[in-house]
Amino acid sequence: MADPMDDATAAAMVDGNALAGMLASVFGEDVTMTPGRCAHCQTVSMVGELRAYVRGPGRVLRCPACGEVVLRVVETSDSVYVDVRGASYLRFSRR
Amino acid sequence: MVSAIAWRLGTVTDITDETTTVRSFRLDVPGWPGHRAGQHLDLRLTAEDGYSVERSYSIASAADGSSVDITVERIPDGEVSAFLHDTVVVGDRLELRGPIGGYFVWEPANGGPLLLVGGGSGVVPLMAMLRDRMRQASTVATRLLSSSRHLEDIIYREELDRLANAGDGLEVIHTLTRSQPVGWTGYARRIDDRMLAEVADPLGSSLRAYICGPTALVETAANALSRLGLPPDRIRTERFGPTGT
Numbered sequence: 001m002a003d004p005m006d007d008a009t010a011a012a013m014v015d016g017n018a019l020a021g022m023l024a025s026v027f028g029e030d031v032t033m034t035p036g037r038c039a040h041c042q043t044v045s046m047v048g049e050l051r052a053y054v055r056g057p058g059r060v061l062r063c064p065a066c067g068e069v070v071l072r073v074v075e076t077s078d079s080v081y082v083d084v085r086g087a088s089y090l091r092f093s094r095r
Numbered sequence: 096m097v098s099a100i101a102w103r104l105g106t107v108t109d110i111t112d113e114t115t116t117v118r119s120f121r122l123d124v125p126g127w128p129g130h131r132a133g134q135h136l137d138l139r140l141t142a143e144d145g146y147s148v149e150r151s152y153s154i155a156s157a158a159d160g161s162s163v164d165i166t167v168e169r170i171p172d173g174e175v176s177a178f179l180h181d182t183v184v185v186g187d188r189l190e191l192r193g194p195i196g197g198y199f200v201w202e203p204a205n206g207g208p209l210l211l212v213g214g215g216s217g218v219v220p221l222m223a224m225l226r227d228r229m230r231q232a233s234t235v236a237t238r239l240l241s242s243s244r245h246l247e248d249i250i251y252r253e254e255l256d257r258l259a260n261a262g263d264g265l266e267v268i269h270t271l272t273r274s275q276p277v278g279w280t281g282y283a284r285r286i287d288d289r290m291l292a293e294v295a296d297p298l299g300s301s302l303r304a305y306i307c308g309p310t311a312l313v314e315t316a317a318n319a320l321s322r323l324g325l326p327p328d329r330i331r332t333e334r335f336g337p338t339g340t
Contacts, residue, residue, distance in 0.1 A: 014335060016198075017151075018151055020196045021100075022137075022149075024100045029100075054336075055336075
């Protein structure tokens with residue numbers, strides 16, 4: 001893993017699904033089945049498969065393969081910041 | 096857009112105690128677009144001063160018009176679960192959005208054989224799958240391995256017994272990790288590799304697995320199934336965190 005985590009932090013991990021509602025409000029559609037590529041190890045995972053750490057002030061979604069951060073989400077009173085540096089892409093289907 | 100994303104108001108039409116700490120709420124949600132088993136919804140509570148808090152809950156019921164059931168465990172210090180357990184009564188209105196999530200979803204058309212593994216309230220989305228399986232008269236070979244602490248903590252125990260006795264290819268296997276009643280013949284330990292191997296074996300090597308529960312249990316079960324040779328794309332997981340959210 002890129003960042004050492006204590007047991008409590010590791011146990012607080014949930015699936016990307018946990019952020020599905022909030023991410024849907026940002027992207028305008030459910031992204032749990034949306035594939036994204038980890039910029040660190042190039043593994044492609046669906047957003048719902050990412051490991052979500054949701055107990056801190058921001059939410060962090062990590063790659064299930066290498067543990068690096070793929071997406072970071074911070075909500076303020078009037079905005080949602082989505083840091084996508086850790087993803088080399090997110091692939092949305094045309095409709 | 097239509098959608099799953101809009102906040103709606105649902106009215107509580109029924110409240111059922113499942114165990115001493117787990118309660119089900121039936122909501123009537125006008126405009127509910129229907130859902131698939133395994134999806135969840137977000138509940139939002141807003142205080143008079145504008146403070147609001149959201150939680151995600153698995154849907155427990157099969158699709159049924161505008162009616163949606165959630166089953167909620169009362170979490171110590173849980174802002175939302177405590178409110179739902181202690182304050183909400185039939186007739187109250189709750190703000191919600193959904194259905195959400197396409198990842199942890201199973202429908203009879205997806206086929207099987209199906210291995211469902213649930214820890215504590217992790218059985219809730221799996222119950223939606225079993226209820227949908229029954230509603231659609233599916234006979235997909237299915238085994239549910241449910242882990243609970245004590246006999247009285249088993250959520251949906253009577254309904255699971257009924258479903259398992261229907262003779263349509265469902266088997267329900269319980270493990271009780273903390274205490275067992277006299278004469279208990281089921282498993283009496285935490286889920287481990289050997290237990291999963293025994294439970295999965297009759298389903299053959301082409302099974303699909305859905306695992307839901309506390310993170311540690313999900314990790315254990317998913318890793319065990321990987322070691323048994325199940326490919327990652329046939330293992331779907333939903334982690335609750337330490338004890339649930």
